[in-house]
Amino acid sequence: MPQTPPVTFEKDITRDLLSPLFQTGKKYYFMLAFLIAVALYVVGVWGYQLYAGIGVVGKNRPSFWGFYITSFVFWIGISHAGTLISAILRVVQAEWRRPITRCAEAITTFALICGSLFPIIHLGRAWKFMWFVPYPNSRYLWPNFQSPLMWDFMAINTYLTGSVTYLYLPMIPDLALVRDKSTGWRRSVYSVLALGWRGTEREWLRLEKAISIMAILIIPVAVSVHTIVSWDFAMTIMPMWHSTIFGPYFVTGAIFSGIAALLLAMTVIRKTLHLEKYLLPVHFDNLGKLLLTMSLLWFYFTFAEYMTTWYGNEAAEMPVFWAKVSGPYAPLFWAMVVCNFIIPFPILAIRRLRTIGGMAVASLFILVGMWLERFLIIVPTLINPYLPYNYGFYRPSWVEVSIALGTFGIFTLLYFLFIKFSPIISVWEIEEGRHLAEAGASHEPAVGASLSNHVSAHLPGNV
């Protein structure tokens, strides 16, 4: 049997960032098996729901939406991580984005995939979901574009297309790198994926231009996506849903939960893939400061929303308000405030506490808090409708809990597979950053040198 030649790495960066693709340990396989089992469980439970009838969920009248739509909004919210970090930081040319961009863009893509499962899962007749797709048919039947759910369809599909493109474009040179470093079937696969990329000057110039155009395009798309998701609620006339603040409120909350998810993901991959040399404390610190800002913004929007409701004292809104603040949902409501603000604020504001571990803890609380926030927006309003005779309750069933929790497993599974498919840190961008820093400012640190961009623009040859 012919010996496959050992893969050699000339540079330590290539070795560090490519080794997960070529070497897999037993722990990975165990974790993978567990995640696949979770994914299969979710599929199985959904299959049971399709077979036994939608009634196996805990929803009822008037609580027609519950865990599924909560999860939907939550995952679409998480998906704003990539856009903020990757696109906005690229547009403002912040050097510290370099090791984080691909990690964040991957979160966006996989969170969108997980999120878009739910509009199908929650349907009463899920097998007819293709009626959301505008295709010509003999009955002249089209979807209803006046419906916020169809705006969701358009927005999420656009965002998914955009984020896959935005994930793929900067990946091309790294896919070419993997192609050059591999043999056999891997080489064939990556040759196709790398599209024959060589790295000529024109290829680099065009790629950089395409990436910057994408960065500028994807930001308004991301803002529109979560605004439109918020309009699933704000376009109704239900008490405490029909609020003009929902657009900005949800976008802020999305960015907030997205950064928290990113911080958590970075903490995990830094540890498990031994990327301590690339994901430095300064990266976490910068993200932590952003997270602090978002926490304050979230608090501001929430306070504004509840303050105006309380002060307005409208008859239909007050039962919803009191249900959250002091009624049956008060424990969850105040837990949300604790998770989103009371705990993260000191951790993120006090420098001594703003360590990698501290921020991971804050991020975890924030993710729980943001999930609670979505839930508390949806259910208390539904169970306190205009006509008091119809006040109700909501108790999730095991089916909903399984699927809602199980999608965390699906997300992790997709991420797990991704780190075997592509280097999780963009090799060429790190290299570019190092060379810019070396060439521009010989006595400044290689990463985090915000001056290097400015200086390198004046180097000879960079016309």
Add this chain to the structure above:
Amino acid sequence: MPQWGMTIDLDRCTGCEACVVACHAENNIPTVGDEQAARGRAQHWIRIERYFEGEFPDVRAKFRPVLCQQCDAAPCEPVCPVNATYHSPEGLNVQVYNRCVGTRFCANNCPYTVRFFTWFDPEWPSPLDEQLNPDVSIRTSGIMEKCTFCVQRIRRARDTAKDEERDLQDGDVQPACAQACPAQAIVFGDLSDPDSKVSRLANSRRGFRLLEELGTRPRVIYLKEAGE
């Protein structure tokens, strides 16, 4: 073209719920069983809302039959992503069962909470299956439904009138609830015909619409109780 509407005289309503039962019988609405009803899934296209006012000994019970208000500016209609609900030229809020995919968005946007979802396939153990109305389709699970102003009766009356080569007259169409009410509290008819009984009652000084301030323009006019 007739513009269907309804008046409900709250002074006459005794809260006996005969209308609820008649509606079930006419429209093939299943009873969901006590376990599902306890989970909040009962389907009563018309229901009697009962409110108690005051303290003993001045307690008053108020009964209000609530059914789909067939709003002219129905908030449930624009939010359906697949066009399963729309407003007919005769003023009915139409629910198209075989187009509904069950997003339940329409139910969330109805301020009267009059839309119902079929959570499980309905069952009529024998011999209840022999009393089903052949004019009304059975809805399987995953589909929204609500009061239709007994559109099957409207259609039948129109067919009869055409056979007899005459126009529809006031009183030709009576939904099941109106027919069953022993106090004749529910009156149905053509609001665009100034001589119809429903038009005359709708113009009464006692008339009001439910949640009128929301701008839904409902077609059900309630007549206030005396002394209100």
Add this chain to the structure above:
Amino acid sequence: MSQHICLATFDRPVSVRAAVGQLRAIGFEGDQLEVISAEPIHIRPDTKKSHLGTFALVGALVGGTGGLLLAALSASAYPIVKGGMPIVSPWPVSIVTYEATMLGAILSTLLGLLVELRLPNFRRLPYDKIVADGGILVAVRCPEDGKKKAVEQAVSAAGAKKVSWLDG
């Protein structure tokens, strides 16, 4: 006419700049020289104008028109009144138009990149795997035999670590 392609491998951008300067001096211009690297090093300014912006704009217009037509025509194909709103409602149509505009811009940017770079590209073009390890290649297309020696001298003087010839 046979093409001789010289592949010279360098390890530093400054050497590459020197080599390019020397090769220009002996008469090689534009597309006869290709610099291939593992990350962007910006040796020479672009000679050909990029049309990616135009692609994006055209795509946005096409997408936007498509979205507008989709929302407006699908509503009028089976006109039903919903909620007392007009059959073709301006506000929802504008949202659909906006999303379709962005989708058109995104897809056409991707398409534009592939078109301008002629990707996917599976022809045998000058390349060496040393690029993956940090080497910078200068590929010189030399149509005449006579200039081969001059090319070799120029790249060696600039500090080429390895010089090889392809015949293609």
